[in-house]
Amino acid sequence: MSRIAVASGKGGTGKTTIAVNLARVMPGPVTVMDCDVEEPNVHLFLSPRDLQTEPVGIPVPKINTDLCTVCGECARFCEYNALGDMQTKIVVFNELCHGCGGCTRVCPEGAITEVDRVIGEVSRGKATDNITVITGRMNVGEALSPPVIRAAKAQAVEGTVIVDAPPGTACPFAAAVRGADLVVLVTEPTPFGVHDLGLAAETLAAMNLPFGVVINRSGEGDDTVEEVCHRHGAPLLARIPEDRAIAEAYSRGELLVDALPQYRDAFINLEQRIAEILNASGEES
Amino acid sequence: MKVLITAEGKDLDANVDPRFGRAAFFLVVDTDKGEVVEAVDNGAGRGAAQGAGVQAAQTAARLGVSALISGHCGPNAFSAMQAANIKIYTGATGTVRHALEQFHKGELTPADDADVRGHW
Ligand code: SF4
Ligand code: SF4
Numbered sequence: 329m330s331r332i333a334v335a336s337g338k339g340g341t342g343k344t345t346i347a348v349n350l351a352r353v354m355p356g357p358v359t360v361m362d363c364d365v366e367e368p369n370v371h372l373f374l375s376p377r378d379l380q381t382e383p384v385g386i387p388v389p390k391i392n393t394d395l396c397t398v399c400g401e402c403a404r405f406c407e408y409n410a411l412g413d414m415q416t417k418i419v420v421f422n423e424l425c426h427g428c429g430g431c432t433r434v435c436p437e438g439a440i441t442e443v444d445r446v447i448g449e450v451s452r453g454k455a456t457d458n459i460t461v462i463t464g465r466m467n468v469g470e471a472l473s474p475p476v477i478r479a480a481k482a483q484a485v486e487g488t489v490i491v492d493a494p495p496g497t498a499c500p501f502a503a504a505v506r507g508a509d510l511v512v513l514v515t516e517p518t519p520f521g522v523h524d525l526g527l528a529a530e531t532l533a534a535m536n537l538p539f540g541v542v543i544n545r546s547g548e549g550d551d552t553v554e555e556v557c558h559r560h561g562a563p564l565l566a567r568i569p570e571d572r573a574i575a576e577a578y579s580r581g582e583l584l585v586d587a588l589p590q591y592r593d594a595f596i597n598l599e600q601r602i603a604e605i606l607n608a609s610g611e612e613s
Numbered sequence: 614m615k616v617l618i619t620a621e622g623k624d625l626d627a628n629v630d631p632r633f634g635r636a637a638f639f640l641v642v643d644t645d646k647g648e649v650v651e652a653v654d655n656g657a658g659r660g661a662a663q664g665a666g667v668q669a670a671q672t673a674a675r676l677g678v679s680a681l682i683s684g685h686c687g688p689n690a691f692s693a694m695q696a697a698n699i700k701i702y703t704g705a706t707g708t709v710r711h712a713l714e715q716f717h718k719g720e721l722t723p724a725d726d727a728d729v730r731g732h733w
Contacts, residue, residue, distance in 0.1 A: 403671065409664020412689075414697035415674040421689055424664045 330606045333508035335493035335501060336515060337524025342544035343514045347492040348373040349584045353595045357458050357487030363504035364494045365448060365464040365476045372581045376453030376461035384479040385444035386427030391418050395439035402431035402440065426472060448476035452483060460486050474503040497531040509606055511539035512565060517549030522556060529560050540565040566598040614644050617678040618709050623652040625710040631684025634658050634665030640709060641676050647713060666690030673699055682712050682721060685729040703728055
């Protein structure tokens, strides 16, 4: 089944609006995966029920001081400075640890064991018969989102997958869009929006991921977005106009296609464009 | 005794660098003689993506100093230094020479908690 990621170079472009409304007009079963784990908000629009929740942890080192000779190998190895070699003992900084397991492997004394440290959770539930919602959520104060994103993506899915990716172009973005058959980049036609669209487009090109663009709050400046599309040979998939009614529906947590039926066709068209592109690439390969 | 003073340059006339983890230089100073014994370039700490304070604390422990004199100290560096029994004096200002005077006059009080949040 195909996997679509909805992403944007910066926050606040209406990425979630596109993802949830697209899910709503999909003809078959669909799984929406909220990988914007710092601030997941897909559930606010789709209201999944009967949630099943699992914790997400990363393995952090625990040092057995009876076996440790304070040789310092582990601290020298850790590129995240999560281990401090203080000469008489090793101090572990859990919140700096990325759970790579390297220190455990390099310790010549076998003094390190790994313990799970919970950094977030993944929940799943049904919004409708057709729509499953998977939500990755990072605990407040944590900084390491890729493990939570990977845990969300490792969940079993039904039908087409729509990933709501975190904004930006850094590791969390890459972790979320990796493996997508098509990335839908949502942008506003403002100078900042177009600048960040360009960065996201370059990141996707470097990752060899095909993408198309949706302009949200379309209007003046659309031509600058089209230019970016041209440069990357990426299709312009849809334009959603600037409309106060859309913002109001959003703030009430309502789905656009339900609250404002005049936009239903726009999303059905978007869904069809995406299906065409996916079919065409499926035939090629 | 040997103390570590964070500095923008390599000698007593250099200004105190108020940051610990991302300081330009670490000066090992003999407080009895009032001399710089060693100047260590902290390029690694300045460039560290994270954990600069932990790295700096490791350097302090390796250099065998009994105290740190700096402007501020973050939480990770603080607990690492505590593990190594290195005292922390914050609030040093002006040149390294001036900081030493502050230290001798007892104007610097040992910190008993981190005084800035991470990422200094
Ligand atoms: S590598 Fe093992 S023995 Fe060496 S300091 Fe680390 S925990 Fe201790
Ligand atoms: S698991 Fe990796 S990141 Fe964590 S302390 Fe060990 S080496 Fe560092």
